[in-house]
Amino acid sequence: MRLRALLDTEALGLRLLGGEDELDRSVRGVMTTDLRDPSRYLSGGELVLTGLAWRRDSSDSEPFVRILATAGVAGLAAGEAELGAVPDDLVEACLRHRLPLFAVDETVAFATITEHVVRQVSGERAGDLAAVVDRHRRLMTSGPAGGGPEVVLDLLTSDLDLRAWVLSPTGRQIAGAGEPLPPHVGAELAGRHLAAARTGRPGPHRAEVDGAAYSLFPIRNTGRGTVPAPSRDVRESVLSDWLLAVAADAGDWPAPRLDLLQGVTQLIAVERDRRDAARGVRRRLAQEVLELVQAGAAPAEIAARLRVATPVLLPGVGTAPHWQVVVARVEWAADGEDLSGGRAAQSLLEEILVDPAVTGPDSADRIAVAHSGEEAIALVPLTSQTAQGTDGTGTPEDAVAPEHQDSALHADTLLDSVRVPLSAGLAEDGRLTLGVSAAVHSAEGLRGALEEARHARRVAAARPGPVCAAGHHELASHVLLLPFVPDDVRRAFTARLLDPLRDYDRRHRAELIETLEAFLDSDGSWTRCAARLHLHVNTLRYRVGRIEQLTGRDLSRLEDKLDFFLALRMS
Numbered sequence: 001m002r003l004r005a006l007l008d009t010e011a012l013g014l015r016l017l018g019g020e021d022e023l024d025r026s027v028r029g030v031m032t033t034d035l036r037d038p039s040r041y042l043s044g045g046e047l048v049l050t051g052l053a054w055r056r057d058s059s060d061s062e063p064f065v066r067i068l069a070t071a072g073v074a075g076l077a078a079g080e081a082e083l084g085a086v087p088d089d090l091v092e093a094c095l096r097h098r099l100p101l102f103a104v105d106e107t108v109a110f111a112t113i114t115e116h117v118v119r120q121v122s123g124e125r126a127g128d129l130a131a132v133v134d135r136h137r138r139l140m141t142s143g144p145a146g147g148g149p150e151v152v153l154d155l156l157t158s159d160l161d162l163r164a165w166v167l168s169p170t171g172r173q174i175a176g177a178g179e180p181l182p183p184h185v186g187a188e189l190a191g192r193h194l195a196a197a198r199t200g201r202p203g204p205h206r207a208e209v210d211g212a213a214y215s216l217f218p219i220r221n222t223g224r225g226t227v228p229a230p231s232r233d234v235r236e237s238v239l240s241d242w243l244l245a246v247a248a249d250a251g252d253w254p255a256p257r258l259d260l261l262q263g264v265t266q267l268i269a270v271e272r273d274r275r276d277a278a279r280g281v282r283r284r285l286a287q288e289v290l291e292l293v294q295a296g297a298a299p300a301e302i303a304a305r306l307r308v309a310t311p312v313l314l315p316g317v318g319t320a321p322h323w324q325v326v327v328a329r330v331e332w333a334a335d336g337e338d339l340s341g342g343r344a345a346q347s348l349l350e351e352i353l354v355d356p357a358v359t360g361p362d363s364a365d366r367i368a369v370a371h372s373g374e375e376a377i378a379l380v381p382l383t384s385q386t387a388q389g390t391d392g393t394g395t396p397e398d399a400v401a402p403e404h405q406d407s408a409l410h411a412d413t414l415l416d417s418v419r420v421p422l423s424a425g426l427a428e429d430g431r432l433t434l435g436v437s438a439a440v441h442s443a444e445g446l447r448g449a450l451e452e453a454r455h456a457r458r459v460a461a462a463r464p465g466p467v468c469a470a471g472h473h474e475l476a477s478h479v480l481l482l483p484f485v486p487d488d489v490r491r492a493f494t495a496r497l498l499d500p501l502r503d504y505d506r507r508h509r510a511e512l513i514e515t516l517e518a519f520l521d522s523d524g525s526w527t528r529c530a531a532r533l534h535l536h537v538n539t540l541r542y543r544v545g546r547i548e549q550l551t552g553r554d555l556s557r558l559e560d561k562l563d564f565f566l567a568l569r570m571s
Contacts, residue, residue: 001027001120003047003075003100012116013108014077018092019100025074029262030117032110034169036060037067040200043544044072047117049077050532058089061126065093075100078112097241111270118263130324144222149175149268156246156264160257160311163247166219166268168351169239169425170418175268181245185209187421189216193243194425198235204261215241217251219265235332237426240347242272279350285309286368286379293446313368313381319355321381322411325437327453328376329461348422348432352414353377353378377450382408382439410470411436411456419467426466433460434469464571490570497567500550512550513542519555520565 004023006014016023028045029346031038034053042048050070054060068076076099078086086103090252094101099340104113149166157177165176171190173180181189188209193216196205204215250258289309292302306323314321330345344368353367369378370508414434415422422432435457437449460470501512515533519540522529530540544555553560 006269013105014102017101019097027074042071046073061090062094064263069097077102079104118266153177165245190421191424196239213249215246282368286370290370322439324380325449325453326378327457328434332408342371346371347377408439411469423466436471438472494571496568
């Protein structure tokens with residue numbers, strides 16, 4: 001389509017501010033950005049939509065426009081919702097670089113323009129499929145009559161013989177045509193996609209799982225005010241983006257077919273925008289409750305707010321449920337940049353708390369997650385359908401009924417199904433830590449539950465690995481003390497006890513560390529430990545003797561057993 005056609009569509013609300021002589025340029029796609037330098041996401045021919053969040057002062061316009069012109073974009077459309085009228089310096093920069101510039105009325109959503117351009121461009125390049133998509137505009141409608149992403153995925157199957165699935169960053173299937181992906185395949189594809197996205201390479205990314213080839217296309221939010229907001233650093237959005245997995249190798253596809261799939265991802269991104277907007281109510285409820293709890297408000301005031309939240313999170317439930325608090329934090333290694341992990345943690349926590357067996361974009365209706373600084377905090381109502389397992393413990397003043405104990409969230413199970421893909425997205429410089437409180441039955445217990453979840457998260461942060469969780473039951477043991485041991489003391493303690501064993505294992509492949517762990521896990525039982533390691537008892541006695549000889553400790557003494565146990569936990 002031509003730029004000129006955009007002005008002829010009154011519903012788009014576009015006004016031409018400059019570049020009348022360039023209106024016959026072809027538009028090959030659309031991109032929404034507020035990055036100061038979006039060049040790595042541009043391939044030429046795009047209509048670029050921006051809310052101008054990148055502009056701090058008049059000197060920013062020239063380099064931004066120069067980058068767009070160098071990339072060969074078709075035109076620029078600037079929204080008036082944030083700054084009002086489009087700044088004169090941006091108009092002048094576009095005139096210098098002969099880049100057509102449009103103003104977008106504040107009443108028009110970027111998603112509306114995106115949908116229009118995608119439909120028009122797709123119609124020119126793949127007329128049959130785009131025409132069917134146009135007939136099925138219910139893809140963009142809400143409510144029971146809406147087809148959602150499944151409609152366009154069904155069309156890919158029927159018109160192009162392509163099987164495709166929309167996956168969350170943890171590999172959970174949100175939509176699909178035909179047979180669902182096996183969970184392990186979805187998790188593996190999500191991990192491959194996240195690892196590729198962290199390198200900055202543009203999609204599609206190729207992956208092979210169980211002998212089948214897949215092409216992975218990123219799906220990024222397109223609307224203004226979406227969460228997470230567009231950012232310079234890929235780490236701030238990579239953990240929240242959906243992906244489109246297509247059962248085919250796109251390496252030899254012609255350009256028109258690749259463009260068509262990119263258009264499909266933009267259609268699905270509009271659905272994602274709508275889903276995030278719907279989550280806004282639950283997020284605000286969680287934020288209000290959190291602010292009351294942290295401000296030390298009266299229990300009656302908190303209880304009143306919970307009564308408002310309950311029918312939103314649990315429609316049809318007449319009585320106030322029991323509640324749990326989950327705290328998550330995403331942290332990136334210091335590299336001189338100020339990277340906020342609060343919104344990333346919020347989006348991740350919303351996904352983690354969804355039952356992995358549940359599909360669909362609106363399966364998180366019962367989850368309310370706020371973010372405060374670098375933390376994301378979830379307020380989770382307990383029902384019999386929440387079942388994740390529990391250890392059955394609780395505080396006396398907030399003891400919960402057995403049916404709620406059975407449905408309580410358990411830290412150990414929350415991350416089991418998402419650990420692999422998230423570790424790929426966090427790579428070498430990111431960490432996700434999570435803490436889970438006990439269940440409480442009233443507003444009076446929420447403050448304690450919040451502190452308990454925060455402390456459990458600090459316990460998880462003391463453990464190695466990119467993805468770690470801890471539950472409230474661990475706060476009643478020696479593990480409570482470990483996060484507060486200084487790092488240099490921890491290193492010296494573990495090195496003194498374990499380095500002689502590691503050195504011996506490297507030289508002789510004796511597996512002394514593995515033997516020590518199994519011996520302690522077996523409570524010092526020779527027979528159970530030998531059976532676990534598939535060893536003769538005499539061989540086990542020889543290994544334990546070698547451990548004692550190398551370290552100068554006696555594994556028959558409780559004090560030495562405890563020292564070894566702590567050293568292994570801190571290593």
